[in-house]
Amino acid sequence: MTVNPPRLESLEGQLELLRTYREGLLNDTLPFWFPRCVDTLHGGFLHLLDRDGAIIDDDKSVWAQGRMAWMLMTLYNVHEHRSEWQRWAEQGLRFIEKHCFDRDGRMFFQVARDGTPIRKRRYAYSESFAAIAFAAHYKATADARSAERACQLFEQFVRWNFTPGLMHPKFTDARPFIGLAPRMITLVTAQELRANLGEDPTFHSWIDRCIGEIERLFVKPDLGVVMESVSPEGAIVDHADGRLLNPGHAIEGAWFILWEGKYRNDSQLIRLGCNILDWMWNRGWDQEFGGLYYFRDVFDRPVQEYWHDMKFWWPHNEAIIATLLAYLLTGNSRYALWHDQVHRWSYEHFADPEFGEWFGYLHRDGTPSNHMKGSLWKSFFHFPRMQWICWQLLQESLSGLSQQDLKAME
Amino acid sequence: MTVNPPRLESLEGQLELLRTYREGLLNDTLPFWFPRCVDTLHGGFLHLLDRDGAIIDDDKSVWAQGRMAWMLMTLYNVHEHRSEWQRWAEQGLRFIEKHCFDRDGRMFFQVARDGTPIRKRRYAYSESFAAIAFAAHYKATADARSAERACQLFEQFVRWNFTPGLMHPKFTDARPFIGLAPRMITLVTAQELRANLGEDPTFHSWIDRCIGEIERLFVKPDLGVVMESVSPEGAIVDHADGRLLNPGHAIEGAWFILWEGKYRNDSQLIRLGCNILDWMWNRGWDQEFGGLYYFRDVFDRPVQEYWHDMKFWWPHNEAIIATLLAYLLTGNSRYALWHDQVHRWSYEHFADPEFGEWFGYLHRDGTPSNHMKGSLWKSFFHFPRMQWICWQLLQESLSGLSQQDLKAME
Numbered sequence: 001m002t003v004n005p006p007r008l009e010s011l012e013g014q015l016e017l018l019r020t021y022r023e024g025l026l027n028d029t030l031p032f033w034f035p036r037c038v039d040t041l042h043g044g045f046l047h048l049l050d051r052d053g054a055i056i057d058d059d060k061s062v063w064a065q066g067r068m069a070w071m072l073m074t075l076y077n078v079h080e081h082r083s084e085w086q087r088w089a090e091q092g093l094r095f096i097e098k099h100c101f102d103r104d105g106r107m108f109f110q111v112a113r114d115g116t117p118i119r120k121r122r123y124a125y126s127e128s129f130a131a132i133a134f135a136a137h138y139k140a141t142a143d144a145r146s147a148e149r150a151c152q153l154f155e156q157f158v159r160w161n162f163t164p165g166l167m168h169p170k171f172t173d174a175r176p177f178i179g180l181a182p183r184m185i186t187l188v189t190a191q192e193l194r195a196n197l198g199e200d201p202t203f204h205s206w207i208d209r210c211i212g213e214i215e216r217l218f219v220k221p222d223l224g225v226v227m228e229s230v231s232p233e234g235a236i237v238d239h240a241d242g243r244l245l246n247p248g249h250a251i252e253g254a255w256f257i258l259w260e261g262k263y264r265n266d267s268q269l270i271r272l273g274c275n276i277l278d279w280m281w282n283r284g285w286d287q288e289f290g291g292l293y294y295f296r297d298v299f300d301r302p303v304q305e306y307w308h309d310m311k312f313w314w315p316h317n318e319a320i321i322a323t324l325l326a327y328l329l330t331g332n333s334r335y336a337l338w339h340d341q342v343h344r345w346s347y348e349h350f351a352d353p354e355f356g357e358w359f360g361y362l363h364r365d366g367t368p369s370n371h372m373k374g375s376l377w378k379s380f381f382h383f384p385r386m387q388w389i390c391w392q393l394l395q396e397s398l399s400g401l402s403q404q405d406l407k408a409m410e
Numbered sequence: 411m412t413v414n415p416p417r418l419e420s421l422e423g424q425l426e427l428l429r430t431y432r433e434g435l436l437n438d439t440l441p442f443w444f445p446r447c448v449d450t451l452h453g454g455f456l457h458l459l460d461r462d463g464a465i466i467d468d469d470k471s472v473w474a475q476g477r478m479a480w481m482l483m484t485l486y487n488v489h490e491h492r493s494e495w496q497r498w499a500e501q502g503l504r505f506i507e508k509h510c511f512d513r514d515g516r517m518f519f520q521v522a523r524d525g526t527p528i529r530k531r532r533y534a535y536s537e538s539f540a541a542i543a544f545a546a547h548y549k550a551t552a553d554a555r556s557a558e559r560a561c562q563l564f565e566q567f568v569r570w571n572f573t574p575g576l577m578h579p580k581f582t583d584a585r586p587f588i589g590l591a592p593r594m595i596t597l598v599t600a601q602e603l604r605a606n607l608g609e610d611p612t613f614h615s616w617i618d619r620c621i622g623e624i625e626r627l628f629v630k631p632d633l634g635v636v637m638e639s640v641s642p643e644g645a646i647v648d649h650a651d652g653r654l655l656n657p658g659h660a661i662e663g664a665w666f667i668l669w670e671g672k673y674r675n676d677s678q679l680i681r682l683g684c685n686i687l688d689w690m691w692n693r694g695w696d697q698e699f700g701g702l703y704y705f706r707d708v709f710d711r712p713v714q715e716y717w718h719d720m721k722f723w724w725p726h727n728e729a730i731i732a733t734l735l736a737y738l739l740t741g742n743s744r745y746a747l748w749h750d751q752v753h754r755w756s757y758e759h760f761a762d763p764e765f766g767e768w769f770g771y772l773h774r775d776g777t778p779s780n781h782m783k784g785s786l787w788k789s790f791f792h793f794p795r796m797q798w799i800c801w802q803l804l805q806e807s808l809s810g811l812s813q814q815d816l817k818a819m820e
Contacts, residue, residue, distance in 0.1 A: 172526075304785050364773065369719060
């Protein structure tokens with residue numbers, strides 16, 4: 001696919017990528033979303049946006065409220081104390097507190113512009129995204145109420161997901177499933193809480209438990225695969241739902257584990273993360289049209305989900321992070337090649353040269369299926385998170401260089 | 411699109427179409443499905459089939475069990491008393507009775523091969539499809555238990571759908587919706603029960619009520635559209651879910667209404683059915699690639715559902731029936747043209763020249779997204795129903811001709 005040597009294998013290339021991620025975040029993604037998405041009438045974020053940023057619909061995803069507040073506070077904490085970032089995030093957190101909780105303490109999934117509840121779902125990811133937003137707010141402000149809220153929401157999230165019988169299951173008891181998703185989200189949420197609230201044995205033990213369960217129950221080295229759901233004992237359930245793979249999702253899990261391997265300097269975790277990336281890249285990359293398939297079947301049977309071969313933006317964001325992290329941790333050229341491959345395909349197909357930001361939903365052949373920039377699932381989150389993380393990782397990688405070296409390469 | 415004059419406008423053309431539908435049903439669709447899909451081990455129908463008819467998965471959709479038993483008994487009643495059709499249908503009905511009911515009397519949505527319940531849903535379409543299967547069985551056998559079962563399931567279906575508060579809603583009370591689907595399915599189920607159990611004021615009054623509500627609440631002549639869901643007062647709910655149109659589904663509703671207009675010889679109903687067909691054809695037909703879009707937005711905003719621009723087999727089946735019926739009832743050339751247009755596009759893109767039957771799921775450009783012949787939604791139902799109905803309608807249309815005339819045209 002790539003003619004030139006992979007950019008990650010030269011300092012100039014790394015610097016070029018660093019600039020792409022940093023400038024993209026600061027000069028394209030941020031100004032696409034802000035300030036237009038801040039709801040000055042009711043608070044919170046309006047995020048159902050058309051190609052040019054026009055509001056298609058004024059409903060609000062509760063996931064998006066937490067995710068966007070988190071991303072803003074993270075940029076505030078890590079990059080620069082810009083007061084508007086804090087102000088926008090705080091009005092989002094106030095909207096969450098005021099409107100996004102049901103009387104039973106669980107959070108809604110979708111609310112109207114004025115906060116009227118519209119939909120509540122059986123799962124509880126709203127809680128995890130609100131938790132990381134409050135944790136990042138604590139880091140910036142040392143407001144103890146935000147730390148407390150973050151911990152309480154994290155506890156609520158793990159209780160809901162790990163207490164048997166609490167969440168209404170999709171299937172009958174005859175075919176019980178456990179999912180990769182709750183373990184991945186618990187892992188990354190605990191990592192985020194640790195980063196912003198500080199070390200705590202609770203976070204450490206949830207991280208260990210989730211990585212342990214992923215490795216023991218979901219990872220199948222003999223098949224070279226990570227399952228999306230398995231029986232509670234880790235067996236493959238040989239029916240359509242049990243056979244379903246989500247390569248981009250597993251690759252996201254790979255970089256959460258690589259991140260932990262980096263944090264702990266643990267070569268076993270790095271090996272596990274790289275294995276997952278290797279397997280799911282091979283399962284997910286479309287050899288004909290490029291890009292990552294959304295779903296695959298573990299035994300290569302036809303997949304019933306209608307959008308199985310579409311190319312969604314977020315798996316590409318996760319693969320860009322995972323390949324970069326794997327390269328920086330191992331120095332293996334394969335990851336530099338893959339990083340170039342997924343980076344180039346993504347920027348060629350998802351980027352909107354006219355209005356900026358990325359399209360979210362492409363057909364298998366890479367043509368856009370719609371031109372929406374924001375949906376119930378796509379907001380100011382996966383794409384800027386990728387830009388921010390890749391920028392940070394490359395900055396760290398290049399930190400040995402002097403300012404003069406860097407200047408010389410510009 | 412069509413160079414030649416529409417086939418429906420000549421007797422030769424009508425005969426050619428009649429043969430396509432009849433021979434297709436008897437020599438292609440039926441032998442593709444039977445006897446391979448009859449589960450000789452546990453009873454019922456195995457319908458999750460690959461391109462060549464191989465079983466992909468042995469789970470069973472409860473919808474499919476009822477629909478397939480209904481289609482077999484209908485062919486038995488209307489075409490020919492083939493004993494294997496009755497035998498296959500009856501073993502399907504026994505499977506339904508034995509395995510597809512929960513203890514509360516409601517039906518499941520999906521069961522394992524041996525009948526173990528796997529999934530139950532909040533809606534109750536399983537009941538409507540079982541009802542028509544039992545009614546068709548009564549017609550063939552005069553078995554009073556089947557007539558009773560059909561009536562009881564119909565009552566259960568309408569009670570579940572029309573008693574406020576009984577079915578768990580998808581959204582909160584803040585945004586109540588009523589749907590076109592329960593009204594359409596009640597209408598066609600009552601029509602089927604009337605055809606097989608005989609005239610009954612209950613059926614008549616449900617048919618009147620449903621057509622009345624569709625016209626009063628869902629049809630918007632000023633916008634030239636039929637909504638898929640509205641507020642209980644019939645207002646358009648100006649949010650993504652409320653704006654969603656399903657042209658093929660509304661076109662299916664159009665032919666249910668045309669069917670009633672034909673049955674009652676009621677020109678107002680025929681006008682209503684034609685209006686719905688006209689509007690939704692214009693909304694749904696893809697001018698660039700041909701075929702019917704799956705979803706559209708009433709105000710032409712971007713649609714969030716990932717498969718909005720895919721071409722599914724069943725809307726094309728419904729459009730082939732609706733255009734034929736509209737032509738035969740009105741003689742309007744437009745419908746003959748549209749019939750040719752949707753017929754040709756469908757047979758060019760859905761038909762599998764290698765293994766027979768139709769693919770179910772195409773990309774917008776008409777290339778197959780998968781090669782499955784049977785899914786949780788696609789079974790021995792929409793396609794053979796279209797072939798059977800179009801064959802019957804054309805036979806009726808040509809019934810004035812003598813056997814000699816017909817021979818001369820062969």
